[in-house]
Amino acid sequence: MNFGQQMLFFFSAVGAFNGLLLGIYLLFIKKQKYLPDFFLGLLLLMLSSRVGISVFMYFYPDLPRIIPHLGMSALFFTGPALYYYVKSSFQQDQFDWKNCQKSFGILTLVLGAVGLLYLFFPITWDHYFGTFIYTVWSIFVFLAAYQYYIFIKQNHKSPNNFVLPVLVSNVIIFLSYQLISTGWIQIYYCAGGSLVFSFVLYANFLILFNKKYQQLPVKEATKYSNKKISGEQADSFVSRLERLMSTEELYKNPNLKLSDLASRMNISAHQLSQLLNDNLGKSFATCINEYRINEACEKIENGSYLKIEEIGYEVGFNSKSTFFSTFKKIKNTTPLLYKQSQTLTEPGFHSSNL
Template sequence: MSFEQQMLFFFSVIGAFNGLLLGIYLLFVKKLKHIPDFFLGLILLTLSIRVGISVCTYFYPDWPRIIPHMGLSSLFFTGPALYYYVRSSFLQEQFNLKNAGNAFGILTLILGAVGLLYLIFPITWNENFARFIYGIWTIFIFLSVYEYFILSKKVGKKPAQFILPVLASNVMIFLAYQLMSTGLIQVYCAGGSLVFSLLLYGNVLILFNKKNKSVTVKEESKYSNKKIPNQQAENFVSKLERLMNREELYKNPNLKLSDLALKMNISTHQLSQLLNDNLGKSFSTYINEYRINEACEKIENGSYLKIEEIGYEVGFNSKSTFFSTFKKIMSTTPLLYKQSQIPSDTGFQSSNL
């Protein structure tokens, strides 16, 4: 193969390989924990086998004739898998898996009978076998689209948002292979494989994007507009003060909101809400107040440490941050605060008169 053909072969087959792995994962790892995922895995598995075999036979035409028909045989189940994927996604708990199993059993017998005819009359059924497979695929594509629109109107609960991208992708792959099989467009067989690869990666990106958004929305909406009850807030505040006083967590210059929430055994959202709504302070303000109070105590007690050393001792990671925070909270500088703690000689003398 030339370099261009090698690149086409690589990009055509890589999607089939990844689809095969994902299909095996959904079928045999997740098993029947989520029925729509099972049928999605079957769709990916059958399409991947078909795509992989079609690419290989295109670039290596000397393979035995039975191999392309194995790819067509796997494609026979793609349409039914899509149909039951749509139904199970909408019906969920009401979906009857036993009926779907019986349907697949009947379809397997039909495929076996047609395959037997092909073995007995190979010349007659050489083209008819492909027509039969594509005919079944066409029927179930139309049934899947029909079920989607009917069930989306009938079923009250909102279905998973990933159904439509899966359905649309299967329709696009179906159209790509149909147009190539009929000769309406002159594209080599790997074209359908490239379409499959692009749609596979596109759907994976859509899936993860939607999952990440849904997790973020759930986390944010869980605590938004929901004030912590007063009794619970008081318990949290007491626990927080005990932690700060006993363990002196504020002395850690790298302390983060998530670290403190972990110590509290609550979520970061709850801790942030507790500080902002119940104490009226941000996390940094709350921690810095403890640090400055500690610094003031050291200055009042006549600590032998230098001013900047006191800042490091109470948890600040720089002299400038300590000075600016001290002035913000105490409305004076550490040095002036220290000088204010020294009793004047005049005051001492007057007290002894």
Template sequence: MNFGQQMLFFFSAIGAFNGLLLGVYLLFFKKKKSLPDFFLGLILLTLSIRVGITVCIYFYPDWPRIIPNLGLSALFFTGPALYYYIRSSFLKEQFDVKSAVKSFGVLILILCGVGILHFIFPNVWNRYFATFIYGIWTIFIFLSIYDYYILSEKYAKSNQFILPVLVSNAIIFLSYQLLSTGWIQVYCAGGSLVFSFVLYANFLVLFNKKYQAKVAKEETKYSNKKISDLQADNFVSKLEKLMNAEELYKNPNLKLIDLALKMNMSAHQLSQLLNDNLGKSFSTYINEYRINEACEKIENGSYLKIEEIGYEVGFNSKSTFFSTFRKIKNTTPLLYKQSQTVSEPRFQSSNL
């Protein structure tokens, strides 16, 4: 194989290999195993076997003819596994295990019966075997979509992974169907690349959902755990010392998470501290420091222009500085400066 073929082989095979490992794990090694896990593992295992054999046959065409037929035999169970994965995910305890076992038993008998034909009518078997397998897969894909539509309306709360698994199987099914019919002229391993792409896309979706669920759980955990008064006083004291010592408020891009990292606490805890114990939002807390600093500069007769003082204390625009100043001090920076220049002579004359 040249370098291009080696890269195609690598990207086609890596999805099959990882899918095979995940399927074996779900089927045999997962500790807390459920029926949906079993059927999902069966889906991954059968697809991975089919994809892996497809890749090998494409790059090593001299393999015996029986090898690709073994891949098709594995694919024979993909559709039924998807169908029962959806049903078991929705029905849970109501799922009829005995019915599923009987169905798989019948399917195994059918496959064995069809396999015997290979020894009696090899030419006919080779010609129609793939059509038979894809026909069964087609039937169960449509049954799965229909069951998902019916059961999703009846059972609102269900496994959040059902739809991604169904959509992924439908995509892989369509890619193999289009390739097998010749409507799309792509090399045989194209379906394998689709499988690899879909597998890793699902990893990203599922891990993202798990991460979001974990974040939501953490937020709920902290929201139910109120900071004690003594601990809050220590946090507030530490926060004030940090703000005065490092003048963090002068950073116009300061965010809640940045300040939380400085405090060695989570952003949710810091937000809870500001809201519950100080009665202020993060932006209000920071802007008060900025406005107080601006007032000190105005009172001390700073040579800077009004808008320059705003930039100096941490505001990133003149309009934001003016509106925040008015909100906190109930006056404008210019009027505040005029009030300081008017009151200063009176103070001096009263001391004469």
């Protein structure tokens, strides 16, 4: 292998390794979970596995032929991962996670069924397996691009500004593999696709960090910070906030932070702070504590078997004193007096029972 080939495979291998690490980070390590990040991590993991196996097979061509087919199997899920990455980035909390799970389950069963053909018809399987994988990949790349077009046409906005670069990158990788596999581009198949993947991965890194570190001038930033969020957008954010609180009860986490909640709402911490302070007229702590106290009141009204202080811990307070003082501040009474008042108002209760 000459020097040019060595450099080609070096960059391909490094790109695959970095993509693999980033995919693992997004899927398993990143603390602030964000649904599009899950699909992006899956996408990177699958593509990196395919690229890594391709590079590995170049140096060890005598490995069992099932190894390259594992790489093709990984490639099978890149299309669906891209499609759901685009969809979840726009739909945010309206994204149908259960339906997505069903789709991936069906795809896994289909891949497993096709894989079983290898046991009975190995020659036929070798001939058509690649065609099957590329057909599925083609369908989902088209669906992802079409879905993006529909969302943009309907003026849907995504807080994730990385959607278009990821979509374009995957289209480039897809077209590169297709052109190389058909022989239109005369280059070693695995190396060519791997090199394109590495190039696109690093290009996206540059785009990401360039956007991250771009800042508004001081005067412009100050001018923006003085503006309230528009009524329509504020209503959307508030609806999203209430939905998260009612379905996932995030307020029960005693260590909940502004940045954590903002991440779950798919907005920036600045936007959430602005929404609470300017549009709702309350601080983050007050907002969360109101949800906690309302939950505590419901438990008291429903005759919870828990002690008063246990109710405080149950709804998210990390100390008895904080619970009592917050309850007094919001309800103008203590939890114990509130419980007694509820007992006095119960049907069938008479003063003679005292």
